[in-house]
Amino acid sequence: MIAIMKRDLRSFFTSPIGYVFLAVFLLVSNYFFFGYNVSGGASSLSYVFSSMLLILVFLIPLVTMRLMSEEMKQRTDQMLLTAPVRVIDIVLGKYLAAMMVFVIALACTLIWPLIVTMFGDPAVFDIVGNYVAMFLLIGCLVSVGLFISSLTESQIIAAIFSFVAMLALFMFSSIASAVDNVVVSAVLNWLSVFSRYSSFTAGVFSLADIVYYLSVSVVFLFLTARVIEKKRWA
Amino acid sequence: MIEVSGLTKYYGNKKAVEDLNFTISSGEVVGFLGPNGAGKSTTMNILTGYLSATSGTAKIDGMDILDDPIEAKRHIGYMPEQPPLYLDMTVEEYLNFAAELKGVKSSSKRKHIAEICENVSITHVKGRVIKNLSKGYKQRVGLAMALIGDPDTLILDEPTVGLDPIQIIEIRNVIKELGRQRTVVLSSHILSEVQAICERVLVINNGTIVANDTPEKLSANISGEHKMNVQIAGPQSSVMSVLRSVDGMTSVALRRDNEDGTANFVIESDPNVDIRKPMFFALAKAGYPILSLQPLDMSLEDIFLRLTVEEDTASRGARKKVAK
Numbered sequence: 001m002i003a004i005m006k007r008d009l010r011s012f013f014t015s016p017i018g019y020v021f022l023a024v025f026l027l028v029s030n031y032f033f034f035g036y037n038v039s040g041g042a043s044s045l046s047y048v049f050s051s052m053l054l055i056l057v058f059l060i061p062l063v064t065m066r067l068m069s070e071e072m073k074q075r076t077d078q079m080l081l082t083a084p085v086r087v088i089d090i091v092l093g094k095y096l097a098a099m100m101v102f103v104i105a106l107a108c109t110l111i112w113p114l115i116v117t118m119f120g121d122p123a124v125f126d127i128v129g130n131y132v133a134m135f136l137l138i139g140c141l142v143s144v145g146l147f148i149s150s151l152t153e154s155q156i157i158a159a160i161f162s163f164v165a166m167l168a169l170f171m172f173s174s175i176a177s178a179v180d181n182v183v184v185s186a187v188l189n190w191l192s193v194f195s196r197y198s199s200f201t202a203g204v205f206s207l208a209d210i211v212y213y214l215s216v217s218v219v220f221l222f223l224t225a226r227v228i229e230k231k232r233w234a
Numbered sequence: 235m236i237e238v239s240g241l242t243k244y245y246g247n248k249k250a251v252e253d254l255n256f257t258i259s260s261g262e263v264v265g266f267l268g269p270n271g272a273g274k275s276t277t278m279n280i281l282t283g284y285l286s287a288t289s290g291t292a293k294i295d296g297m298d299i300l301d302d303p304i305e306a307k308r309h310i311g312y313m314p315e316q317p318p319l320y321l322d323m324t325v326e327e328y329l330n331f332a333a334e335l336k337g338v339k340s341s342s343k344r345k346h347i348a349e350i351c352e353n354v355s356i357t358h359v360k361g362r363v364i365k366n367l368s369k370g371y372k373q374r375v376g377l378a379m380a381l382i383g384d385p386d387t388l389i390l391d392e393p394t395v396g397l398d399p400i401q402i403i404e405i406r407n408v409i410k411e412l413g414r415q416r417t418v419v420l421s422s423h424i425l426s427e428v429q430a431i432c433e434r435v436l437v438i439n440n441g442t443i444v445a446n447d448t449p450e451k452l453s454a455n456i457s458g459e460h461k462m463n464v465q466i467a468g469p470q471s472s473v474m475s476v477l478r479s480v481d482g483m484t485s486v487a488l489r490r491d492n493e494d495g496t497a498n499f500v501i502e503s504d505p506n507v508d509i510r511k512p513m514f515f516a517l518a519k520a521g522y523p524i525l526s527l528q529p530l531d532m533s534l535e536d537i538f539l540r541l542t543v544e545e546d547t548a549s550r551g552a553r554k555k556v557a558k
């Protein structure tokens with residue numbers, strides 16, 4: 001699991017995609033930070049973080065598209081699947097690698113809390129809430145991306161489908177508030193991994209939301225393992 | 235030790251292998267020989283746990299690959315048909331990853347990798363990125379990966395395919411050397427290849443095992459000249475006595491009386507003797523003409539016809555390259 005995580009992480013940052021990813025992430029997020037917090041003078045990080053949600057729709061597929069697809073394309077999955085490791089460990093290794101990419105990216109933003117505390121008086125729950133929520137949300141989306149990547153040998157197809165999935169999840173929350181029908185609206189809201197985000201930043205650490213995020217991640221990791229196992233029976 | 239029983243694999247509705255039964259003892263070097271599409275890779279993928287059989291079982295050192303996959307896989311080093319290489323890594327990084335993946339202790343890892351690199355002669359390319367290596371070296375890196383973790387069973391799928399003649403000879407020698415302390419199963423569609431390396435050959439065709447023997451005995455079978463169906467004109471009993479008198483003949487049996495003054499006989503001869511010429515002269519002298527002469531075991535013959543054709547083109551190509 002650790003071996004796979006290390007290899008994937010390394011492979012991500014030795015390819016151009018790694019740099020494109022970091023560059024886009026840091027440029028866009030700092031652009032928002034400067035806009036809202038530096039020039040705008042806001043002390044809350046919520047504006048930046050909620051603006052970043054849309055970037056995730058683009059960035060998650062960039063990180064997850066190759067995870068399984070490339071292994072299948074290059075036939076290196078034969079090495080992983082005939083090694084004395086469990087399929088779930090392979091899946092977890094890949095998941096952790098993708099999560100580490102975002103941890104690194106988010107670590108680069110830790111200067112923000114410093115800046116806002118130096119020049120303002122932000123609420124602690126605002127900072128902590130945003131980071132925790134962002135992390136949980138990313139965990140969720142990465143598991144969906146990883147799952148999609150296990151379905152196809154082509155990383156381009158994986159990227160496109162992941163993008164569509166992210167976009168759909170993103171839009172569910174907006175659609176949900178626009179729909180009149182209570183049931184449809186409730187379903188969409190439930191599906192919307194993004195809408196739960198806002199409660200965290202309000203400082204409400206709702207157990208239900210945490211459980212929701214974690215369980216969606218677990219479900220998709222489990223499904224990914226199932227898809228890989230299933231291939232053996234093809 | 236590998237024990238396979240009743241192994242069958244369907245891809246959807248398409249049968250790939252059917253009811254394979256064989257045992258490979260510890261320390262044996264065994265070849266799977268068969269034309270392309272025979273089911274060699276499928277069998278190997280099942281043995282290594284990459285694919286699951288539709289029915290039947292495969293055991294490695296007594297452990298079922300389905301029930302006890304982790305333990306069974308610890309005993310196997312597998313080099314698939316296309317070596318599973320991460321092209322963006324250096325050889326050393328790749329082998330390090332393989333060692334970590336297979337749970338080699340980090341204290342002995344460096345030494346272990348260094349030894350393997352020596353064994354397959356890749357020490358001098360350790361720092362190179364795999365993408366830039368020649369086909370022969372990629373194959374060796376694949377072999378090195380299979381050797382990581384010091385498994386007692388090596389499964390090598392077409393280890394020499396796509397290599398030039400010199401590389402082929404080199405990798406054969408490496409495999410022979412490895413086979414001294416290990417069980418080795420390799421596949422090939424080239425007859426001379428398994429003859430050069432293996433102690434025993436399983437011939438696979440259309441997903442079933444059609445022969446299981448030493449290369450020497452197989453060659454005898456293949457030459458097809460020690461067991462033949464021969465049609466001869468003349469009185470049966472005298473024909474038979476003439477046949478029996480030929481040097482090297484081991485058995486003569488009447489197969490069919492054609493009721494037109496001719497009969498078919500099944501003759502068997504000493505495998506080391508080409509019986510055809512002396513038989514011809516003996517019968518000619520007695521005045522009993524041979525009307526037809528067919529080697530028996532046609533199915534095996536057919537398979538080998540396909541094999542040897544491929545072998546011929548391969549070795550001819552090889553010779554051409556050497557000439558250059």
Ligand SMILES: Nc1ncnc2c1ncn2[C@@H]1O[C@H](COP(=O)(O)OP(=O)(O)O)[C@@H](O)[C@H]1O
Binds near residue numbers: 249250269270276
């Ligand atoms: N993934 C697959 N899906 C469907 N059919 C397959 C697949 N892999 C192999 N086959 C078929 O199974 C048969 C055996 O293939 P294989 O084991 O690769 O043979 P070999 O290695 O002896 O050339 C062939 O007819 C091949 O077309």
Ligand SMILES: [Mg+2]
Binds near residue numbers: 274275315391392
């Ligand atoms: Mg094959």
